[in-house]
Amino acid sequence: MSTVSASPAAPAATAEPASAFARLRIGRIAANLALLLIVALWTFPTAGLLISSVRDADQLALSGWWTSLTTSEATGAAALGTAADQTDEDGQYVISGDILADGTSFTVSAVGITSREPGAFGVGEPVEMRDGGILTVDETGAYRWTSATPFAHERGPRVYYVASEPPRFTFDxxxxxxxxxxxxxxxxxxxxxxxxxxxxxxxxxxxxxxxxxxxxxxxxxxxxxxxxxxxxxxxxxxxxxxxxxxxxxxxxxxxxxxxxxxxxxxxxxxxxxxxxxxxxxxxxxxxxxxxxxxxxxxxxxxxxxxxxxxxxxxxxxxxxxxxxxxxxxxxxxxxxxxxxxxxxxxxxxxxxxxxxxxxxxxxxxxxxxxxxxxxxxxxxxxxxxxxxxxxxxxxxxxxx
Amino acid sequence: MIGQVLNAILAVVVALVAAGAYFWGSNWLLDKFLRSDAGVSPGASVRNDRLRTSIRPWLFLAPALLFLSLYLVYPVFETVRLSLMNNNSTRFIGLSNYLWAINDANFRQSLLNNFLWLLIVPALSTAFGLVIAVLADRLWWGNIAKSLVFMPMAISFVGASVIWRFVYAYRGPDQAQIGVLNALATGMGFAPQNWLTNIPWNSFLLMVILIWIQTGFAMVILSAALRGIPEETLEAARIDGANEVQIFFTIMIPQITSTLIVVWTTITITVLKVFDIVFAMTGGQFQTEVLANLMYSWMFRSGDFGRGSTIAVVILIAVMPIMIWNIRNANREQGTR
CATH class of the missing domain: 1.10.3720.10 (MetI-like)
Structure with missing residues (x-):
């Protein structure tokens, strides 16, 4: 980036005379701050345009561009597997799967079994299910639901989760x-x-x-x-x-x-x-x-x-x-x-x-x-x- | 698609060849038919010399004069004439269009808005430009700062409008605000505003866009003028014990007054012609109408060439004082040459 050089004949930047060093340092700091503020004001709108243009369209519609580097949080729900999905591992009955749809970039941060408290339990924390057994969910959304007795439910119970999504940038x-x-x-x-x-x-x-x-x-x-x-x-x-x-x-x-x-x-x-x-x-x-x-x-x-x-x-x-x-x-x-x-x-x-x-x-x-x-x-x-x-x-x- | 650009380049080549052929050919013809070498009598030679000298400037000027008179000079008279005609220019109606304008609420609104733009935009652009120029010239990163402030000058008014529409973007109160201004407003506990329909603030928010663009222009010109102030003058003032603020007001400002006026008038001209910003942001609705946009509406939406011309003439009259002042300045400079 070349910079503004005003006039070919003008001397380069105003030479700072030695006496100026003796002058108030506060004035200098104030000048720096004032110019910094103005430049920030002047570039902020353009920066917003540039950053927004490479943000994911969904994220752009949901949050201000100045938050684009932070992760966004969302809550969701998914149904667990039914009794038909269970496997028998060394005497333990296990249902496993993924509560996140394939291809998402979400990270699960908490889970819950009621919609009122979607984040009641931490990731990896054992959750006691009403249908019996213990559920654990890891960050990627993969879950294991284990029980000593065979599962018998025919409809997969719902679990709720709080997931965070990292910023997504795209040229789409x-x-x-x-x-x-x-x-x-x-x-x-x-x-x-x-x-x-x-x-x-x-x-x-x-x-x-x-x-x-x-x-x-x-x-x-x-x-x-x-x-x-x-x-x-x-x-x-x-x-x-x-x-x-x-x-x-x-x-x-x-x-x-x-x-x-x-x-x-x-x-x-x-x-x-x-x-x-x-x-x-x-x-x-x-x-x-x-x-x-x-x-x-x-x-x-x-x-x-x-x-x-x-x-x-x-x-x-x-x-x-x-x-x-x-x-x-x-x-x-x-x-x-x-x-x-x-x-x-x-x-x-x-x-x-x-x-x-x-x-x-x-x-x-x-x-x-x-x-x-x-x-x-x-x-x-x-x-x-x-x-x-x-x-x-x-x-x-x-x-x- | 690319063929289109190739056609454009072909047009360039054709135009350049044609212009070159004209300039070269007309000069060649002039030298051939008005010879002053050994082949002609001494009397004819002197006469031809004089003729050649008086014709050649007009050969050089002809294409430019043709363009200027057809596209700029003739239209001035034609527009004045059309402003005295009815909507499809078939009947002379005297000053009716002007009387209509005076009584038209929209026209008066535009006049008022243009007046506000004239008061605010040149003043703030020049002031900001001056402050930035003074600050930037004494800091090591001043040139980078100036480049960044200058950058909006390169962007189209429409592009700038998109940038600022995004700053002013409005979502309902139950949604997250994605526009900076509303995010600030809600952050401070106010309700989000639909800024562009918010009379009378919307006009000022449109002015912000032009100030944002024109400040860079003011800064560059003023920065050069400031560097023209002799260092000895400033040093003498410092030795006399003047502080920076005193130097700014008693030495710098008086030294660059003429440049300040130039910057001011140049931005004033830009303001008088402002069209794109209003057209793209509000289309002149919500009491943001300005003359240039009103003219466009009458000319194209309503197809009324008479009233459109009338508004154009009003813009010209507004520009006139600056035009005359410019011409007088230019003449004075020529006199000293």
């Missing part, structure tokens, strides 16, 4: 959410939306940013101002007119108004103001001397852009690519409006909202589904955090 939730609930298909759909919507704006924006940074022409200042203004224009303004255009095109030329092409184009356009803004700010900072000496050597703007500016701008390109990818992957609104709701087009966020509506209490599905939707952004985020932070700083501090 993921399997079911990926296959049966369509999250797997939606994952593919999200990728289908995100890849072109991330890559395509970059080239278009880079050319425009270069023109705005290094070419002089009338109206440049106004264009930059318009781009800065467009940065904050609410998406809501675009939805209805664009949808009308798409509907009109579909009506005139046939075909579907909703589809991947429309979403790619919309995301490309919506990402452009930030892309141009970020890239222009970065390109403006490139050394003027390099540009000018290249111009002297007779290089055209096109050559300078392709051979020098584009490679030099890699950090800014990466910053924007991360932003755009996270934005597109996490977007709900644009996908809701410009993509259909059928299985082959519903993206992860849309599918999750549907799951919230239809399976709102199936937390094993919701938590696993949410984590599937988060895994790609989290990988991108933690592996490329440096570029992400750099982009944030360039995008907000410089431009305001």
């Amino acid at each position: 939730n993921y399997v079911s959410v990926l296959t049966a609930n369509g999250i797997g298909q939606s994952f593919i759909n999200s990728l289908t939306v995100a890849i072109p919507a991330t890559v395509v704006p970059i080239l278009i924006a880079a050319f425009a940013a270069y023109a705005l940074a290094w070419m002089s022409f009338p109206g440049r200042g106004i264009l930059v101002a318009i781009i800065v203004g467009l940065l904050v224009v609410p998406l809501q303004m675009s939805l209805i007119p664009i949808l009308r255009i798409y509907n009109g095109i579909a009506l005139t030329f046939g075909g579907e108004a909703k589809g991947y092409l429309g979403v790619w184009l919309a995301h490309t356009a919506f990402g452009l103001p930030l892309a141009i803004f970020l890239l222009r700010n970065y390109m403006v900072g490139l050394p003027r001397e390099i540009m000018e000496s290249a111009r002297m050597d007779g290089a055209t703007h096109f050559q300078i852009f392709v051979t020098m500016v584009l490679p030099l701008s890699f950090p800014a390109l990466a910053s924007f690519a991360i932003f755009q990818f996270l934005w597109v992957w996490n977007d709900l609104l644009v996908a809701l409006i410009f993509l259909g709701s059928q299985d082959t087009e519903l993206v992860l966020t849309g599918r999750l909202v549907n799951l919230l509506g239809t399976r709102g209490n199936n937390w094993e599905l919701l938590t696993a589904g949410a984590f599937v939707s988060m895994i790609v952004p989290l990988i991108v985020f933690f592996s490329l955090q440096r570029y992400f932070v750099r982009g944030l700083l360039a995008g907000s501090v410089k431009g305001g």
Whole structure:
């Protein structure tokens, strides 16, 4: 996990001056505790989601995820064997068997012969049965009921038990959410939306940013101002007119108004103001001397852009690519409006909202589904955090 | 299924080739038809030079400008126009939609809620972000702490909504609570609450989600600004006997005021557009409606483009002051360049 390194130019962590050691230690402890508390508050909800997503569905519905490492207790009852089951061992009559069903992971901690006191006797403790004889049950649920006289009962008496179940963790939730609930298909759909919507704006924006940074022409200042203004224009303004255009095109030329092409184009356009803004700010900072000496050597703007500016701008390109990818992957609104709701087009966020509506209490599905939707952004985020932070700083501090 | 992704990649290749061909081709054509080498007369050469210099920027800008005007600039005017039309945009009805909005209880509820969001979310996110930035910069594990607080920034609003729906989950009083908040409530002896229907607290609980997400953003920006404060300034204050709290309020805060404003306004913009959280958590029911969600409802559930546009215009008007302020700042920076 790489960590947040705020600004490339800033000094590493604030050097602690020697005099600070003389300062109140209490202040330091308080600072540690306060930060610890905040970080705990901030990570607790996500931790709950992650842990719940690998818990057994039954246990998840019964107890809070914070108890998931402790064993859960349950009481149950089982019928013992009848006289027909008895065997004769050296003059002793014995009925043996198992009070737990096969395949459970329960551990018996106490048994009883009345439902009022299901845990009256300890494990291994001899229990005197009403039908005669002595019953002992061990932890695994195996019992031996022995008697000196033959058993004659025809119905097996009931015994009650208290059993504890160790925490059970499973990936079943993921399997079911990926296959049966369509999250797997939606994952593919999200990728289908995100890849072109991330890559395509970059080239278009880079050319425009270069023109705005290094070419002089009338109206440049106004264009930059318009781009800065467009940065904050609410998406809501675009939805209805664009949808009308798409509907009109579909009506005139046939075909579907909703589809991947429309979403790619919309995301490309919506990402452009930030892309141009970020890239222009970065390109403006490139050394003027390099540009000018290249111009002297007779290089055209096109050559300078392709051979020098584009490679030099890699950090800014990466910053924007991360932003755009996270934005597109996490977007709900644009996908809701410009993509259909059928299985082959519903993206992860849309599918999750549907799951919230239809399976709102199936937390094993919701938590696993949410984590599937988060895994790609989290990988991108933690592996490329440096570029992400750099982009944030360039995008907000410089431009305001 | 995989074929779909391959199609997407194919689309990328096609788009890149097309864009590359356009940029390369248009530049090539420009250089070919407006030559200024030995083949043309000196007069024509100068003229062509000038023409080329004035045309080339627009070749570079054209695709971007096309996208921006079609998808962002034109819609602004179109939405304003549609907001003056009836539900299927066939008849001009003047300001009727706006009059409707003013008298609509739902709209006023959304306006009030948006206002509360605006008051609370930017303030608390910035405050938390600042506190965390200050604390983290002086502790050895500060960077790990910052990473963890920053992480929600990567998660979708919908994912965050699922996370917090689970925190707020409600079971009947006779069942074990699996939501943290209700477990805490019952642990302290209160009855479990169905938080999301609990007016007026539900709105605040939705705001918590956005604060949880945006604090990381505020923290990163403010942390960088704090590191920009010269160490000598802080050291001088320490020598003068100022304690850490005094330094925080009298030196740090004044030094980073402009960054604080930037963070505040950026989060404000996000808040004005907040949609996903309300849509996923309550769908705007139980008096949690906000403008963006109301707009979506009118646009898609009711199919009323006029009223939907009206609400969009209201959001734009709310964003407008910040937009103008941003533009003026950007212009000032350009002036100094």
